[in-house]
Amino acid sequence: MVQLADLQRIAGEQAVRLQEPMSAHTTFRIGGPADYFVEPGSESVLKELLLLCRETETPFFILGNGSNLLVSDEGYRGVMISLRGFDEISFREGESTEAGKTIMTAGCGVLLSKAAMQAAERGLTGFEFAGGIPGTLGGAVTMNAGAYGGEIRDVIFSARVMTKAGDVRELSAEELDLSYRHSIIQEKDLIVLSADFAFAHGDEEQIKEQMRQLNTQRREKQPLEYGSAGSTFKRPEGYFAGKLIQDAGLKGYRSGDVMVSEKHSGFVVNVGKGTCGDAMRVIEHVQRTVYEQFGVELELEVKRV
Template sequence: MSDGDYHLDTLNWRLRAIVGEENVSQMEPMSEHTTFRIGGPADLYVVPDDVEEVADVIAACREEHVPYFVLGCGSDLLVSDDGYRGVIVALADGLTNVSVDGEEMTCQAGVTLKEASEMACELGLSGLEFACGIPGSVGGACFMNAGAYGGCTADVLQSVRALMPDGSVQTIPADELNLGYRRSRVKDDGLVVLSATFSLREDDPEDIRARMDDFTQRREEKQPLELASAGSTFKRPEGFFAGKLITDAGLKGYQVGDAAVSKKHAGFVVNLGNASAADVHAVIEHVQDEVDRQFGVRLEPEVRFLG
Protein backbone atom coordinates (compact mmCIF):
# COMPACT_ATOMS: atom_id res chain seq x y z
CA MET A 1 0.00 0.00 0.00
CA SER A 2 1.38 3.41 -0.98
CA ASP A 3 1.65 6.35 1.40
CA GLY A 4 -1.17 8.07 -0.52
CA ASP A 5 -3.46 5.04 -0.05
CA TYR A 6 -2.69 5.01 3.66
CA HIS A 7 -3.63 8.69 4.05
CA LEU A 8 -6.83 8.10 2.06
CA ASP A 9 -7.72 5.09 4.23
CA THR A 10 -7.22 7.11 7.42
CA LEU A 11 -9.15 10.04 5.95
CA ASN A 12 -12.03 7.77 4.94
CA TRP A 13 -12.62 6.84 8.60
CA ARG A 14 -12.20 10.44 9.77
CA LEU A 15 -14.74 11.72 7.25
CA ARG A 16 -17.27 9.04 8.20
CA ALA A 17 -16.95 10.19 11.81
CA ILE A 18 -17.62 13.80 10.75
CA VAL A 19 -20.54 13.42 8.31
CA GLY A 20 -21.84 9.91 9.02
CA GLU A 21 -21.36 6.62 7.16
CA GLU A 22 -24.22 7.29 4.74
CA ASN A 23 -22.66 10.56 3.54
CA VAL A 24 -19.34 9.11 2.33
CA SER A 25 -19.10 7.06 -0.89
CA GLN A 26 -16.03 5.36 -2.34
CA MET A 27 -15.28 5.27 -6.08
CA GLU A 28 -18.31 7.43 -6.83
CA PRO A 29 -18.88 7.91 -10.62
CA MET A 30 -18.64 11.63 -11.34
CA SER A 31 -20.75 11.20 -14.48
CA GLU A 32 -23.72 11.18 -12.06
CA HIS A 33 -22.78 14.57 -10.60
CA THR A 34 -21.98 16.74 -13.65
CA THR A 35 -24.34 18.23 -16.22
CA PHE A 36 -22.01 16.84 -18.94
CA ARG A 37 -22.84 13.32 -17.63
CA ILE A 38 -19.14 12.52 -18.01
CA GLY A 39 -16.43 11.54 -15.54
CA GLY A 40 -14.76 8.54 -13.91
CA PRO A 41 -14.84 7.70 -10.19
CA ALA A 42 -13.75 9.91 -7.31
CA ASP A 43 -11.80 8.18 -4.52
CA LEU A 44 -14.15 9.63 -1.89
CA TYR A 45 -17.39 11.58 -2.33
CA VAL A 46 -18.55 13.42 0.81
CA VAL A 47 -21.82 15.24 1.49
CA PRO A 48 -21.57 17.61 4.52
CA ASP A 49 -24.88 18.64 6.11
CA ASP A 50 -23.90 22.03 7.48
CA VAL A 51 -21.21 24.71 7.54
CA GLU A 52 -19.37 23.16 10.50
CA GLU A 53 -19.11 19.82 8.70
CA VAL A 54 -17.76 21.53 5.57
CA ALA A 55 -15.02 23.19 7.64
CA ASP A 56 -14.19 19.93 9.45
CA VAL A 57 -14.09 17.88 6.23
CA ILE A 58 -11.72 20.32 4.52
CA ALA A 59 -9.53 20.56 7.63
CA ALA A 60 -9.27 16.75 7.71
CA CYS A 61 -8.32 16.61 4.01
CA ARG A 62 -5.58 19.18 4.59
CA GLU A 63 -4.26 17.40 7.67
CA GLU A 64 -4.05 14.08 5.80
CA HIS A 65 -2.51 15.84 2.74
CA VAL A 66 -5.21 14.49 0.43
CA PRO A 67 -6.39 16.71 -2.48
CA TYR A 68 -10.02 17.86 -2.37
CA PHE A 69 -12.42 19.62 -4.73
CA VAL A 70 -15.53 21.56 -3.67
CA LEU A 71 -18.47 20.69 -5.94
CA GLY A 72 -21.70 22.58 -6.50
CA CYS A 73 -24.05 21.45 -9.27
CA GLY A 74 -21.22 20.26 -11.53
CA SER A 75 -22.56 22.50 -14.30
CA ASP A 76 -19.28 24.00 -15.49
CA LEU A 77 -17.09 20.95 -15.10
CA LEU A 78 -15.45 18.25 -17.22
CA VAL A 79 -14.12 15.40 -15.09
CA SER A 80 -11.45 13.10 -16.54
CA ASP A 81 -12.38 9.58 -17.68
CA ASP A 82 -9.94 8.38 -15.02
CA GLY A 83 -11.91 10.26 -12.35
CA TYR A 84 -10.46 12.21 -9.45
CA ARG A 85 -7.77 11.04 -7.04
CA GLY A 86 -8.91 12.70 -3.84
CA VAL A 87 -12.07 13.88 -2.10
CA ILE A 88 -15.09 15.52 -3.69
CA VAL A 89 -16.81 17.77 -1.12
CA ALA A 90 -20.38 18.04 -2.46
CA LEU A 91 -22.35 21.06 -1.23
CA ALA A 92 -25.49 20.88 -3.39
CA ASP A 93 -27.22 18.23 -1.23
CA GLY A 94 -26.48 19.61 2.23
CA LEU A 95 -26.11 23.40 2.19
CA THR A 96 -29.57 24.36 0.96
CA ASN A 97 -31.04 26.77 3.54
CA VAL A 98 -32.53 30.12 2.49
CA SER A 99 -33.51 33.06 4.72
CA VAL A 100 -35.05 36.42 3.86
CA ASP A 101 -34.86 39.71 5.72
CA GLY A 102 -36.73 42.48 3.93
CA GLU A 103 -35.06 42.89 0.56
CA GLU A 104 -32.05 40.78 1.54
CA MET A 105 -31.99 37.10 0.66
CA THR A 106 -29.31 34.78 2.05
CA CYS A 107 -28.78 31.41 0.34
CA GLN A 108 -26.40 28.68 1.39
CA ALA A 109 -23.88 27.64 -1.26
CA GLY A 110 -25.73 24.50 -2.39
CA VAL A 111 -28.97 26.29 -3.33
CA THR A 112 -29.45 26.20 -7.11
CA LEU A 113 -29.77 29.49 -8.97
CA LYS A 114 -33.09 28.29 -10.36
CA GLU A 115 -34.40 27.73 -6.79
CA ALA A 116 -33.08 31.11 -5.65
CA SER A 117 -34.67 32.99 -8.56
CA GLU A 118 -37.99 31.14 -8.15
CA MET A 119 -38.13 31.91 -4.44
CA ALA A 120 -37.28 35.56 -5.02
CA CYS A 121 -40.04 35.78 -7.62
CA GLU A 122 -42.63 34.29 -5.24
CA LEU A 123 -41.62 36.82 -2.58
CA GLY A 124 -41.85 39.74 -5.02
CA LEU A 125 -38.10 40.39 -4.95
CA SER A 126 -36.43 41.39 -8.21
CA GLY A 127 -32.78 41.09 -9.24
CA LEU A 128 -32.20 37.37 -9.75
CA GLU A 129 -34.27 36.98 -12.93
CA PHE A 130 -31.12 36.62 -15.06
CA ALA A 131 -30.20 33.49 -13.08
CA CYS A 132 -33.44 31.55 -13.64
CA GLY A 133 -31.94 29.33 -16.34
CA ILE A 134 -28.31 29.06 -15.20
CA PRO A 135 -27.84 25.41 -14.12
CA GLY A 136 -25.43 26.19 -11.29
CA SER A 137 -25.40 26.76 -7.53
CA VAL A 138 -25.14 29.96 -5.51
CA GLY A 139 -21.58 29.02 -4.50
CA GLY A 140 -20.60 28.46 -8.12
CA ALA A 141 -22.21 31.76 -9.13
CA CYS A 142 -19.99 33.65 -6.65
CA PHE A 143 -16.94 31.64 -7.76
CA MET A 144 -17.27 32.65 -11.42
CA ASN A 145 -19.56 35.70 -11.23
CA ALA A 146 -22.18 33.83 -13.25
CA GLY A 147 -24.33 35.90 -15.54
CA ALA A 148 -26.76 35.88 -18.45
CA TYR A 149 -28.92 38.25 -20.45
CA GLY A 150 -27.19 41.42 -19.29
CA GLY A 151 -27.26 40.55 -15.58
CA CYS A 152 -24.62 38.98 -13.37
CA THR A 153 -24.01 37.93 -9.78
CA ALA A 154 -21.96 41.07 -9.04
CA ASP A 155 -25.04 43.24 -9.73
CA VAL A 156 -26.95 41.89 -6.74
CA LEU A 157 -24.39 40.26 -4.45
CA GLN A 158 -24.03 42.04 -1.10
CA SER A 159 -21.60 39.70 0.67
CA VAL A 160 -20.44 36.10 1.01
CA ARG A 161 -19.65 34.03 4.07
CA ALA A 162 -16.59 32.01 3.17
CA LEU A 163 -14.19 29.47 4.57
CA MET A 164 -10.73 31.01 4.26
CA PRO A 165 -7.50 29.14 3.43
CA ASP A 166 -6.46 29.41 7.11
CA GLY A 167 -9.64 27.62 8.22
CA SER A 168 -11.42 30.70 9.59
CA VAL A 169 -14.90 31.73 8.44
CA GLN A 170 -15.31 35.34 7.35
CA THR A 171 -18.01 37.57 5.89
CA ILE A 172 -16.62 39.42 2.87
CA PRO A 173 -18.41 42.37 1.21
CA ALA A 174 -18.98 41.93 -2.53
CA ASP A 175 -16.80 44.94 -3.36
CA GLU A 176 -13.82 43.08 -1.86
CA LEU A 177 -14.30 40.01 -4.07
CA ASN A 178 -12.75 41.40 -7.28
CA LEU A 179 -15.75 40.27 -9.31
CA GLY A 180 -15.19 40.48 -13.07
CA TYR A 181 -16.10 38.53 -16.19
CA ARG A 182 -16.06 34.86 -15.07
CA ARG A 183 -13.60 35.64 -12.29
CA SER A 184 -13.50 36.47 -8.58
CA ARG A 185 -11.32 36.50 -5.51
CA VAL A 186 -13.17 33.32 -4.49
CA LYS A 187 -11.59 31.59 -7.47
CA ASP A 188 -8.18 33.28 -7.24
CA ASP A 189 -7.63 32.87 -3.49
CA GLY A 190 -9.17 29.42 -2.99
CA LEU A 191 -12.08 30.53 -0.79
CA VAL A 192 -15.01 28.19 -0.17
CA VAL A 193 -18.35 30.01 -0.32
CA LEU A 194 -20.68 28.82 2.45
CA SER A 195 -23.50 31.29 1.82
CA ALA A 196 -24.25 34.46 -0.13
CA THR A 197 -26.48 37.44 0.67
CA PHE A 198 -28.21 39.18 -2.24
CA SER A 199 -29.55 42.72 -2.16
CA LEU A 200 -32.82 42.65 -4.12
CA ARG A 201 -35.69 45.10 -4.59
CA GLU A 202 -39.45 44.78 -4.26
CA ASP A 203 -41.45 44.41 -7.47
CA ASP A 204 -44.70 42.87 -8.70
CA PRO A 205 -44.29 39.06 -8.81
CA GLU A 206 -46.16 38.96 -12.14
CA ASP A 207 -43.68 41.40 -13.70
CA ILE A 208 -40.76 39.36 -12.34
CA ARG A 209 -42.31 36.16 -13.69
CA ALA A 210 -42.80 37.76 -17.13
CA ARG A 211 -39.09 38.63 -17.33
CA MET A 212 -38.11 35.12 -16.23
CA ASP A 213 -40.46 33.57 -18.81
CA ASP A 214 -38.92 35.76 -21.50
CA PHE A 215 -35.38 34.67 -20.57
CA THR A 216 -36.47 31.01 -20.44
CA GLN A 217 -38.09 31.21 -23.89
CA ARG A 218 -35.00 32.85 -25.40
CA ARG A 219 -32.77 30.21 -23.81
CA GLU A 220 -34.94 27.33 -25.07
CA GLU A 221 -34.99 28.73 -28.60
CA LYS A 222 -31.25 29.27 -28.90
CA GLN A 223 -29.51 26.72 -26.66
CA PRO A 224 -29.26 22.91 -26.93
CA LEU A 225 -30.93 22.28 -23.57
CA GLU A 226 -32.09 18.83 -24.66
CA LEU A 227 -28.49 17.56 -24.64
CA ALA A 228 -25.99 17.18 -21.79
CA SER A 229 -23.38 19.94 -21.73
CA ALA A 230 -21.51 22.26 -19.37
CA GLY A 231 -23.23 25.36 -20.75
CA SER A 232 -21.12 27.82 -22.73
CA THR A 233 -17.87 26.02 -23.47
CA PHE A 234 -15.73 29.10 -24.12
CA LYS A 235 -15.37 32.51 -22.53
CA ARG A 236 -16.35 35.48 -24.66
CA PRO A 237 -13.17 36.77 -26.34
CA GLU A 238 -12.79 40.54 -26.21
CA GLY A 239 -14.44 42.12 -29.23
CA PHE A 240 -15.95 38.85 -30.49
CA PHE A 241 -18.56 36.19 -29.76
CA ALA A 242 -17.25 32.64 -29.41
CA GLY A 243 -20.32 31.09 -31.07
CA LYS A 244 -20.05 33.30 -34.15
CA LEU A 245 -16.31 32.64 -34.56
CA ILE A 246 -16.91 28.89 -34.32
CA THR A 247 -19.80 29.07 -36.80
CA ASP A 248 -17.76 31.20 -39.22
CA ALA A 249 -14.93 28.67 -38.96
CA GLY A 250 -17.36 26.04 -40.31
CA LEU A 251 -17.28 23.97 -37.12
CA LYS A 252 -20.98 23.62 -36.28
CA GLY A 253 -21.63 19.90 -35.89
CA TYR A 254 -17.91 19.00 -35.71
CA GLN A 255 -17.78 15.69 -33.85
CA VAL A 256 -15.32 13.35 -32.14
CA GLY A 257 -16.90 10.19 -30.72
CA ASP A 258 -20.12 11.31 -29.05
CA ALA A 259 -18.90 14.85 -28.35
CA ALA A 260 -19.90 17.54 -30.83
CA VAL A 261 -20.18 21.27 -31.44
CA SER A 262 -23.91 21.91 -31.13
CA LYS A 263 -25.71 22.53 -34.42
CA LYS A 264 -28.14 24.75 -32.54
CA HIS A 265 -25.55 27.01 -30.84
CA ALA A 266 -21.87 26.67 -31.75
CA GLY A 267 -20.80 28.03 -28.36
CA PHE A 268 -21.80 24.72 -26.77
CA VAL A 269 -19.95 21.40 -26.93
CA VAL A 270 -22.55 18.71 -26.20
CA ASN A 271 -22.63 15.06 -25.16
CA LEU A 272 -24.70 13.19 -27.76
CA GLY A 273 -25.05 10.20 -25.46
CA ASN A 274 -21.86 8.40 -24.51
CA ALA A 275 -19.12 11.00 -24.95
CA SER A 276 -15.90 10.55 -23.01
CA ALA A 277 -13.89 13.39 -21.49
CA ALA A 278 -11.22 12.60 -24.09
CA ASP A 279 -13.81 13.16 -26.87
CA VAL A 280 -14.76 16.55 -25.41
CA HIS A 281 -11.10 17.56 -25.02
CA ALA A 282 -10.45 16.65 -28.66
CA VAL A 283 -13.38 18.77 -29.87
CA ILE A 284 -12.35 21.75 -27.71
CA GLU A 285 -8.73 21.61 -28.90
CA HIS A 286 -9.73 21.33 -32.56
CA VAL A 287 -12.11 24.31 -32.22
CA GLN A 288 -9.39 26.36 -30.50
CA ASP A 289 -6.82 25.52 -33.19
CA GLU A 290 -9.16 26.19 -36.13
CA VAL A 291 -10.51 29.49 -34.80
CA ASP A 292 -6.94 30.57 -34.02
CA ARG A 293 -5.75 29.55 -37.50
CA GLN A 294 -8.60 31.25 -39.34
CA PHE A 295 -9.13 34.38 -37.24
CA GLY A 296 -6.10 34.74 -34.96
CA VAL A 297 -8.25 34.50 -31.83
CA ARG A 298 -7.40 31.92 -29.16
CA LEU A 299 -10.59 30.83 -27.41
CA GLU A 300 -10.26 30.20 -23.68
CA PRO A 301 -12.43 27.47 -22.15
CA GLU A 302 -15.05 28.53 -19.61
CA VAL A 303 -15.40 24.87 -18.62
CA ARG A 304 -13.16 23.75 -15.76
CA PHE A 305 -11.19 20.53 -16.05
CA LEU A 306 -10.81 18.13 -13.12
CA GLY A 307 -8.63 15.04 -12.85
Protein backbone atom coordinates in the same frame (compact mmCIF):
# COMPACT_ATOMS: atom_id res chain seq x y z
CA MET B 1 -4.15 10.03 1.59
CA VAL B 2 -7.18 10.09 3.91
CA GLN B 3 -8.63 6.87 5.29
CA LEU B 4 -12.28 5.94 4.79
CA ALA B 5 -12.75 5.38 8.53
CA ASP B 6 -11.63 8.95 9.31
CA LEU B 7 -14.00 10.45 6.74
CA GLN B 8 -16.87 8.37 8.11
CA ARG B 9 -16.04 9.36 11.69
CA ILE B 10 -16.18 13.05 10.77
CA ALA B 11 -19.06 13.15 8.28
CA GLY B 12 -21.07 10.05 9.22
CA GLU B 13 -21.23 6.75 7.30
CA GLN B 14 -24.18 7.79 5.13
CA ALA B 15 -22.38 10.93 3.95
CA VAL B 16 -19.39 9.17 2.38
CA ARG B 17 -19.39 7.28 -0.92
CA LEU B 18 -16.53 5.42 -2.58
CA GLN B 19 -15.70 5.44 -6.30
CA GLU B 20 -18.63 7.71 -7.10
CA PRO B 21 -19.02 8.29 -10.88
CA MET B 22 -18.72 12.01 -11.57
CA SER B 23 -20.81 11.60 -14.73
CA ALA B 24 -23.77 11.39 -12.32
CA HIS B 25 -22.91 14.78 -10.79
CA THR B 26 -22.13 16.90 -13.86
CA THR B 27 -24.49 18.35 -16.47
CA PHE B 28 -21.98 17.25 -19.16
CA ARG B 29 -22.64 13.64 -17.93
CA ILE B 30 -18.92 13.01 -18.24
CA GLY B 31 -16.35 12.01 -15.63
CA GLY B 32 -14.89 8.89 -14.03
CA PRO B 33 -15.03 7.97 -10.33
CA ALA B 34 -14.03 10.18 -7.43
CA ASP B 35 -12.11 8.21 -4.78
CA TYR B 36 -14.29 9.72 -2.08
CA PHE B 37 -17.51 11.69 -2.44
CA VAL B 38 -18.58 13.41 0.77
CA GLU B 39 -21.67 15.47 1.62
CA PRO B 40 -20.94 17.35 4.87
CA GLY B 41 -24.07 18.16 6.84
CA SER B 42 -22.78 21.29 8.55
CA GLU B 43 -20.09 23.95 8.46
CA SER B 44 -18.29 22.36 11.41
CA VAL B 45 -18.12 19.03 9.56
CA LEU B 46 -16.83 20.85 6.47
CA LYS B 47 -14.12 22.46 8.59
CA GLU B 48 -13.04 19.10 10.04
CA LEU B 49 -12.91 17.63 6.54
CA LEU B 50 -10.68 20.46 5.33
CA LEU B 51 -8.34 20.01 8.26
CA LEU B 52 -8.19 16.25 7.69
CA CYS B 53 -7.36 16.78 4.01
CA ARG B 54 -4.62 19.22 4.96
CA GLU B 55 -3.15 16.91 7.60
CA THR B 56 -3.12 13.91 5.23
CA GLU B 57 -2.10 15.99 2.17
CA THR B 58 -5.18 14.79 0.30
CA PRO B 59 -6.49 16.93 -2.58
CA PHE B 60 -10.13 18.03 -2.34
CA PHE B 61 -12.54 19.70 -4.74
CA ILE B 62 -15.65 21.74 -3.92
CA LEU B 63 -18.60 20.70 -6.07
CA GLY B 64 -21.74 22.76 -6.68
CA ASN B 65 -24.19 21.46 -9.27
CA GLY B 66 -21.41 20.40 -11.65
CA SER B 67 -22.77 22.60 -14.45
CA ASN B 68 -19.46 24.22 -15.38
CA LEU B 69 -17.17 21.20 -15.13
CA LEU B 70 -15.41 18.75 -17.41
CA VAL B 71 -14.15 15.89 -15.25
CA SER B 72 -11.48 13.53 -16.58
CA ASP B 73 -12.36 9.96 -17.58
CA GLU B 74 -9.96 8.75 -14.87
CA GLY B 75 -12.05 10.62 -12.30
CA TYR B 76 -10.70 12.43 -9.25
CA ARG B 77 -7.96 11.20 -6.89
CA GLY B 78 -9.00 12.79 -3.63
CA VAL B 79 -12.12 13.98 -1.83
CA MET B 80 -14.98 15.47 -3.82
CA ILE B 81 -16.95 17.64 -1.37
CA SER B 82 -20.55 18.29 -2.42
CA LEU B 83 -22.18 21.28 -0.73
CA ARG B 84 -25.66 20.76 -2.22
CA GLY B 85 -26.97 20.18 1.32
CA PHE B 86 -26.20 23.79 2.32
CA ASP B 87 -29.55 24.82 0.91
CA GLU B 88 -31.26 27.15 3.37
CA ILE B 89 -32.82 30.31 2.07
CA SER B 90 -34.38 33.19 3.97
CA PHE B 91 -35.54 36.75 3.40
CA ARG B 92 -35.36 39.70 5.72
CA GLU B 93 -38.36 41.67 4.61
CA GLY B 94 -38.05 45.39 5.06
CA GLU B 95 -34.47 45.22 6.25
CA SER B 96 -32.42 47.15 3.80
CA THR B 97 -28.98 48.11 2.66
CA GLU B 98 -30.27 50.86 0.46
CA ALA B 99 -33.74 52.32 0.84
CA GLY B 100 -36.46 49.82 -0.04
CA LYS B 101 -34.26 46.78 -0.66
CA THR B 102 -34.80 43.33 0.84
CA ILE B 103 -32.00 40.92 1.69
CA MET B 104 -32.06 37.29 0.57
CA THR B 105 -29.62 35.04 2.43
CA ALA B 106 -28.99 31.77 0.60
CA GLY B 107 -26.76 28.79 1.32
CA CYS B 108 -24.19 27.90 -1.33
CA GLY B 109 -26.09 24.72 -2.27
CA VAL B 110 -29.31 26.52 -3.24
CA LEU B 111 -30.06 26.20 -6.97
CA LEU B 112 -30.28 29.53 -8.80
CA SER B 113 -33.65 28.50 -10.28
CA LYS B 114 -35.07 28.03 -6.77
CA ALA B 115 -33.61 31.30 -5.43
CA ALA B 116 -34.88 33.25 -8.45
CA MET B 117 -38.38 31.77 -8.11
CA GLN B 118 -38.54 32.49 -4.37
CA ALA B 119 -37.42 36.08 -4.96
CA ALA B 120 -40.04 36.46 -7.71
CA GLU B 121 -42.78 35.11 -5.45
CA ARG B 122 -41.98 37.90 -3.00
CA GLY B 123 -42.09 40.50 -5.78
CA LEU B 124 -38.33 41.05 -5.60
CA THR B 125 -36.63 42.12 -8.82
CA GLY B 126 -32.99 41.81 -9.93
CA PHE B 127 -32.54 38.03 -10.07
CA GLU B 128 -34.61 37.28 -13.18
CA PHE B 129 -31.41 36.69 -15.20
CA ALA B 130 -30.35 33.83 -12.90
CA GLY B 131 -33.49 31.68 -13.13
CA GLY B 132 -32.29 29.61 -16.10
CA ILE B 133 -28.65 29.11 -15.08
CA PRO B 134 -28.39 25.49 -13.88
CA GLY B 135 -25.89 26.11 -11.06
CA THR B 136 -25.85 26.62 -7.30
CA LEU B 137 -25.37 29.96 -5.60
CA GLY B 138 -21.88 28.92 -4.49
CA GLY B 139 -20.86 28.11 -8.06
CA ALA B 140 -22.50 31.28 -9.34
CA VAL B 141 -20.67 33.55 -6.89
CA THR B 142 -17.38 31.78 -7.64
CA MET B 143 -17.91 32.21 -11.41
CA ASN B 144 -19.71 35.59 -11.20
CA ALA B 145 -22.37 33.89 -13.34
CA GLY B 146 -24.39 36.12 -15.62
CA ALA B 147 -26.86 36.14 -18.47
CA TYR B 148 -29.03 38.50 -20.49
CA GLY B 149 -27.35 41.65 -19.18
CA GLY B 150 -27.39 40.69 -15.48
CA GLU B 151 -24.68 39.14 -13.32
CA ILE B 152 -24.09 38.17 -9.69
CA ARG B 153 -21.98 41.31 -9.20
CA ASP B 154 -25.09 43.51 -9.73
CA VAL B 155 -27.06 42.07 -6.81
CA ILE B 156 -24.67 40.53 -4.29
CA PHE B 157 -24.24 42.34 -0.99
CA SER B 158 -21.76 40.08 0.82
CA ALA B 159 -20.65 36.46 1.18
CA ARG B 160 -19.62 34.25 4.09
CA VAL B 161 -16.60 32.22 3.10
CA MET B 162 -14.39 29.54 4.64
CA THR B 163 -10.64 29.42 4.12
CA LYS B 164 -8.74 26.15 3.58
CA ALA B 165 -7.76 26.36 7.24
CA GLY B 166 -11.46 26.34 8.21
CA ASP B 167 -11.70 30.01 9.28
CA VAL B 168 -14.95 31.79 8.44
CA ARG B 169 -14.99 35.38 7.14
CA GLU B 170 -17.49 37.79 5.70
CA LEU B 171 -16.47 39.48 2.44
CA SER B 172 -18.18 42.56 1.05
CA ALA B 173 -19.18 42.79 -2.62
CA GLU B 174 -16.04 44.85 -3.33
CA GLU B 175 -13.78 42.34 -1.57
CA LEU B 176 -15.20 39.55 -3.74
CA ASP B 177 -13.62 41.37 -6.71
CA LEU B 178 -16.17 40.12 -9.24
CA SER B 179 -15.55 40.57 -12.95
CA TYR B 180 -16.30 38.55 -16.10
CA ARG B 181 -16.37 34.90 -14.86
CA HIS B 182 -13.87 35.80 -12.15
CA SER B 183 -13.89 36.25 -8.35
CA ILE B 184 -11.46 36.30 -5.45
CA ILE B 185 -12.94 32.90 -4.48
CA GLN B 186 -11.11 31.23 -7.39
CA GLU B 187 -7.87 33.11 -6.78
CA LYS B 188 -7.64 32.45 -3.05
CA ASP B 189 -9.24 28.96 -3.04
CA LEU B 190 -12.00 30.11 -0.69
CA ILE B 191 -15.26 28.27 -0.13
CA VAL B 192 -18.54 30.17 -0.35
CA LEU B 193 -20.82 29.11 2.52
CA SER B 194 -23.67 31.53 1.91
CA ALA B 195 -24.31 34.93 0.41
CA ASP B 196 -26.56 37.94 0.92
CA PHE B 197 -28.26 39.56 -2.06
CA ALA B 198 -30.09 42.91 -2.09
CA PHE B 199 -33.21 43.15 -4.25
CA ALA B 200 -35.60 46.00 -4.98
CA HIS B 201 -39.37 45.52 -4.97
CA GLY B 202 -41.19 45.16 -8.27
CA ASP B 203 -44.33 43.66 -9.74
CA GLU B 204 -44.56 39.88 -9.15
CA GLU B 205 -46.37 39.14 -12.43
CA GLN B 206 -43.95 41.23 -14.50
CA ILE B 207 -40.97 39.55 -12.85
CA LYS B 208 -42.36 36.07 -13.54
CA GLU B 209 -43.23 37.01 -17.13
CA GLN B 210 -39.65 38.23 -17.66
CA MET B 211 -38.32 34.92 -16.29
CA ARG B 212 -40.63 32.94 -18.58
CA GLN B 213 -39.43 34.92 -21.61
CA LEU B 214 -35.76 34.39 -20.76
CA ASN B 215 -36.34 30.65 -20.30
CA THR B 216 -38.13 30.47 -23.67
CA GLN B 217 -35.16 32.23 -25.30
CA ARG B 218 -32.82 29.72 -23.68
CA ARG B 219 -34.82 26.74 -24.91
CA GLU B 220 -34.92 28.18 -28.44
CA LYS B 221 -31.22 29.09 -28.66
CA GLN B 222 -29.43 26.53 -26.46
CA PRO B 223 -29.11 22.74 -26.91
CA LEU B 224 -30.70 21.96 -23.53
CA GLU B 225 -31.69 18.49 -24.74
CA TYR B 226 -28.05 17.33 -24.51
CA GLY B 227 -25.45 17.17 -21.78
CA SER B 228 -23.13 20.18 -21.70
CA ALA B 229 -21.41 22.61 -19.36
CA GLY B 230 -22.97 25.69 -20.97
CA SER B 231 -20.76 28.02 -23.00
CA THR B 232 -17.54 26.10 -23.46
CA PHE B 233 -15.32 29.14 -24.05
CA LYS B 234 -15.11 32.60 -22.52
CA ARG B 235 -16.15 35.51 -24.71
CA PRO B 236 -12.95 36.76 -26.37
CA GLU B 237 -12.71 40.55 -26.27
CA GLY B 238 -14.41 42.06 -29.31
CA TYR B 239 -15.82 38.73 -30.56
CA PHE B 240 -18.41 36.05 -29.81
CA ALA B 241 -16.99 32.54 -29.42
CA GLY B 242 -20.04 30.90 -31.05
CA LYS B 243 -19.84 33.13 -34.15
CA LEU B 244 -16.09 32.49 -34.59
CA ILE B 245 -16.64 28.73 -34.30
CA GLN B 246 -19.52 28.82 -36.78
CA ASP B 247 -17.55 31.00 -39.24
CA ALA B 248 -14.66 28.52 -39.00
CA GLY B 249 -17.06 25.87 -40.35
CA LEU B 250 -16.97 23.85 -37.13
CA LYS B 251 -20.69 23.53 -36.42
CA GLY B 252 -21.33 19.81 -35.93
CA TYR B 253 -17.60 18.95 -35.66
CA ARG B 254 -17.53 15.66 -33.81
CA SER B 255 -15.35 13.18 -31.95
CA GLY B 256 -17.15 10.08 -30.66
CA ASP B 257 -20.32 11.23 -28.93
CA VAL B 258 -19.16 14.80 -28.29
CA MET B 259 -19.73 17.54 -30.84
CA VAL B 260 -20.03 21.26 -31.48
CA SER B 261 -23.76 21.86 -31.15
CA GLU B 262 -25.72 22.31 -34.39
CA LYS B 263 -28.03 24.69 -32.52
CA HIS B 264 -25.46 26.95 -30.81
CA SER B 265 -21.80 26.70 -31.82
CA GLY B 266 -20.67 28.09 -28.45
CA PHE B 267 -21.79 24.83 -26.81
CA VAL B 268 -19.88 21.56 -26.97
CA VAL B 269 -22.45 18.83 -26.25
CA ASN B 270 -22.49 15.19 -25.20
CA VAL B 271 -25.05 13.49 -27.45
CA GLY B 272 -24.69 10.01 -25.98
CA LYS B 273 -21.88 8.25 -24.16
CA GLY B 274 -19.28 10.98 -24.70
CA THR B 275 -16.00 10.90 -22.79
CA CYS B 276 -13.66 13.60 -21.55
CA GLY B 277 -11.20 12.39 -24.20
CA ASP B 278 -13.80 13.08 -26.92
CA ALA B 279 -14.59 16.49 -25.42
CA MET B 280 -10.91 17.50 -25.28
CA ARG B 281 -10.36 16.42 -28.90
CA VAL B 282 -13.28 18.62 -30.00
CA ILE B 283 -12.20 21.54 -27.76
CA GLU B 284 -8.57 21.47 -28.90
CA HIS B 285 -9.53 21.18 -32.58
CA VAL B 286 -11.87 24.17 -32.21
CA GLN B 287 -9.19 26.24 -30.42
CA ARG B 288 -6.56 25.37 -33.06
CA THR B 289 -8.84 26.04 -36.05
CA VAL B 290 -10.19 29.35 -34.73
CA TYR B 291 -6.66 30.52 -33.95
CA GLU B 292 -5.40 29.54 -37.42
CA GLN B 293 -8.30 31.23 -39.20
CA PHE B 294 -8.85 34.35 -37.08
CA GLY B 295 -5.83 34.66 -34.78
CA VAL B 296 -8.15 34.58 -31.73
CA GLU B 297 -7.33 32.43 -28.70
CA LEU B 298 -10.40 30.77 -27.20
CA GLU B 299 -9.98 30.34 -23.45
CA LEU B 300 -11.97 27.62 -21.67
CA GLU B 301 -14.81 28.87 -19.46
CA VAL B 302 -15.51 25.29 -18.41
CA LYS B 303 -13.31 24.14 -15.53
CA ARG B 304 -11.30 20.94 -16.06
CA VAL B 305 -11.09 18.58 -13.11
